Amino acid sequence: MFVYLDNSATTRQYDQVTAEMKQAMEDLYGNPSSLHCLGLASEKRVRAARQHLAEALGAKEDEIVFTSCGTESDNTALYGIAHAKRREGNKIITSRVEHPAVLEACKVLEKEGFVIEYIDVDDKCRLNMDQLQAAIDDQTILISIMAVNNEVGTIMPIRDIAKMKGKAVFHTDAVQAFGKIDMKNTGADLISVSAHKIHGPKGMGALYVKKGINLPAYLVGGGQERHMRSGTENVPGIVGFDTACQIAIPNLQTRVANMSKVRNYLLAGIEDQIKDIKVNSPADGAASVLNISFLGTRGEVLLHTLEQDNIFVSTGSACSSNKKGRSHVLAAMGLKDKEIEGAIRFSFSEANTIEEMDYVLDKVNAAVTRFRRLGSFR
Ligand code: PLP
DSSP states (O other): OEEEOBTTTTTOOOOHHHHHHHHHHOOOOOOOOOHHHHHHHHHHHHHHHHHHHHHHHOGGGGGGGEEOOOHHHHHHHHHHHHHTTTOOOOOEETTTTHHHHHHHHHHHHHHHHOOEEEOBBBBOOOOOHHHHHHOOOTTTEEEOOSOOTTTOBBBBBBHHHHHHHHTSSEEETTTTTBBBBTTOOOOOOOEHHHHHHHHHHHHHSEEEEEEOOOEEEEEOOTTTTTTOOOOOOOOHHHHHHHHEEEEEEEETHHHHHHHHHHHHHHHHHHHHSSSEEEESSSSTSSSTTTEEETTTTTHHHHHHHHHTTEEBBBBOGGTTTTTTSOOOOHHTTTTTTTHHEEEEEEEOOEEEEEEHEEEEHHHHHHHHHHHHHSSSSO
16 A cells, blocks of 8 residues: 655645646747737636636735745745835744744844744644734734644634734745635735645745735846746646646535544544554644654654555654754644654645555554564653
8 A cells, every 4th residue: 555644745746737737838838928829828827827826815816926835935925024114113923833934034034133023832833822912012014923834733823813913914824724724814914825735736836915015026027926026937837736726725625524534533543552642733733734742762763664664754844854953843832852753744635545544553553563662662
């Protein structure tokens, strides 16, 4: 059996996405800016994609900027707002559990003189809302809080944050939320999304910019994307993103129901059969993520043992797994080193089945038992 459980790192493209992209590469090669019919055909297709993505976010077509990835959307939101509003204040509020695409941008802005306030989370990665409320003052120009945490799946109360933001601009990194929870009419001013987390192509993202929010141009040139991000559009990428959206968004409820079913089945099985575990994901988290510490083991060793059985999981965030050191998310949640060391993230898609979970349960149980017998157990 082959079981892919690393869907928060990236997903397998839908076959239809691959087919539509291939066709776009073959047929839609005209530059969307060209005035002849080949250009117009590309422009029309890009426009339809923009319209669909806008609908998925409860937005208008001219509020969508296509980008090259979620990271670009996050960086753009943070740098753009910070620089545009630096005369109004110098404080930026974020959380300790953001993706590096936000945290590293904050570090750069800190060096430029901005003051960054990091909001704490509890042991299930829930944001300290009192601390957030107290932090918002008249110097606050930007709040950036993710919609769903990528390592444990905690859903952040972004609609509440949007109501309490005051005069600050509110950005949410919805890379793990889009296609998993409803992202329409959240009240956020800026929303980052990425195609490869919803079975679209890698290297394709978007940023929702609410009308009236002044985001300066950050790639200047031919004036594409309403002059905000110049550069000839990635037509096949946009077509792929659109195709993925059109499958994932209307079917959100059935997809999520399937993810919940397999996630809960695996969790119940692990709780039933394996002792000395710590469930790091909250019960009301996103259906796509299940993070568990198998105490007395090392997540990385378990990962490679499971790989030999064709089961693919992650120890934390894949995007940061090439950086030495422990997960900043699990550390912020107050986990002990031993608990962080034994953490595994299972992340699901609608394609996973109960039959697969029986296989995974068996293999995880065997891997943990073997490790504990051979390694030192606490
Ligand atoms: N934000 C979050 C929460 C993520 O999980 C990721 C990727 O894992 C990103 C941003 C970066 O997205 P991309 O890989 O499209 O740059």
